[in-house]
Amino acid sequence: MNSLLVLQTQFLSLRQMMFIPSFPISHSVSKDQSGVHEEAVSSNQEDFAQSNTNEGSNPIILPDHPESQIIGDLNSRILTHSRVNSNICMFVNFVSMIEPTNVADALKEANWTNAKQDELNEFEHHRVWTLVPKPQGNTIIRTCWVFINKIDEDGIIIKNKPRLVAQGFCQLEGLDYDESFALIARLEAILLFLAFASFKNFKVYQMDVKTAFLHGFLQEEVFLKQPPGFENEEFPDHEYHLDKFVYGLNQSPRAWYDTLSSYVLLRGYKWG
Numbered sequence: 251m252n253s254l255l256v257l258q259t260q261f262l263s264l265r266q267m268m269f270i271p272s273f274p275i276s277h278s279v280s281k282d283q284s285g286v287h288e289e290a291v292s293s294n295q296e297d298f299a300q301s302n303t304n305e306g307s308n309p310i311i312l313p314d315h316p317e318s319q320i321i322g323d324l325n326s327r328i329l330t331h332s333r334v335n336s337n338i339c340m341f342v343n344f345v346s347m348i349e350p351t352n353v354a355d356a357l358k359e360a361n362w363t364n365a366k367q368d369e370l371n372e373f374e375h376h377r378v379w380t381l382v383p384k385p386q387g388n389t390i391i392r393t394c395w396v397f398i399n400k401i402d403e404d405g406i407i408i409k410n411k412p413r414l415v416a417q418g419f420c421q422l423e424g425l426d427y428d429e430s431f432a433l434i435a436r437l438e439a440i441l442l443f444l445a446f447a448s449f450k451n452f453k454v455y456q457m458d459v460k461t462a463f464l465h466g467f468l469q470e471e472v473f474l475k476q477p478p479g480f481e482n483e484e485f486p487d488h489e490y491h492l493d494k495f496v497y498g499l500n501q502s503p504r505a506w507y508d509t510l511s512s513y514v515l516l517r518g519y520k521w522g
Contacts, residue, residue, distance in 0.1 A: 345410050350397045353479045356412070362397065365410045370480060373414070376464045379490035381482060385473055389426055390489055392417045392475050393498075414477055415498035423500070427470060432503035466495040466505030 350356035357363055373379060384390070393416055400409040421427055447454050459465070474490040476482060495502040 345399070345407050347399075347407060349399050353395055356395065356397060357479055361410050362412060366395065366412045366414075366477075366480070369412050369414055370477065372461050372464065373496075376461065376494060378464050378494045378496060379474065379492050381476075381485060381488045382473075382491045384487055384489050385491075388471060388473050389420060389422070390473050390475055391420050391499075393477050395478070413497060416474060416496050418498045418500045418502075421500050426472065427499070427501040429504050430500040432507040463495045463497050463499075463502045463506050466502065466509045468492050468495055468501075468505065470501070472499065 346359045346361040348355075348359070350359065350362060356366065393414055396413040396415055398411045398413070399407045400411050402408050423430075444454065446452075472492040474492060474496070476486075476488070476490065482488060495505045
């Protein structure tokens with residue numbers, strides 16, 4: 251019974267802190283403890299009335315934010331559930347809503363099959379490899395597919411992106427590759443750059459290089475097995491000799507960094 255009195259007293263105190271008007275609460279206590287309970291309730295009600303007198307009943311008014319601090323188009327329409335559903339219906343006819351875990355599942359989906367063919371067309375467009383007879387005494391690196399659904403800011407799937415990668419853990423350092431270190435920007439440097447650009451009111455642009463690693467030329471002898479599910483019907487026993495780098499190789503980041511550095515230096519930039 252004492253615990254019930256404590257809980258009711260704490261509840262009234264919580265209502266007082268939240269500025270919620272108190273209402274009569276039904277009680278079921280014994281006669282010998284009713285006097286103590288009524289005294290506690292009356293004390294809390296007096297404190298609440300005094301706080302209302304001191305604080306006043308004016309609501310808290312939040313200041314309006316200036317238009318300069320609002321991100322986005324002020325004239326854009328409000329995004330409702332009906333519009334989201336219409337966008338989903340628009341993309342569902344062109345993309346798959348699932349992420350396959352293996353090649354067999356991906357081959358069952360026409361959208362993923364077409365997306366994988368587009369990925370291989372990029373390899374042919376950049377002249378990444380050449381189909382040759384199986385070499386003797388060289389390491390043949392296997393390949394695998396990685397399947398990712400790309401989404402927009404509203405969480406809607408807009409593209410099925412398969413990536414053909416090499417299993418670089420099969421490579422031996424010193425035999426299949428030498429240097430693999432590539433300079434990357436630290437997070438602190440990026441934050442400092444953005445802070446300085448904001449302070450100076452600079453415009454910051456960014457870009458994404460499509461299939462970036464396919465632009466670096468390869469110096470070592472590297473051979474890949476034909477992608478699973480897309481073997482050449484005429485030469486099923488042949489392998490691919492790489493002329494450029496692919497994702498998954500240990501030396502690919504270093505090669506892309508050298509390629510990008512050479513391009514930037516040719517455009518008149520200098521090392522800091």
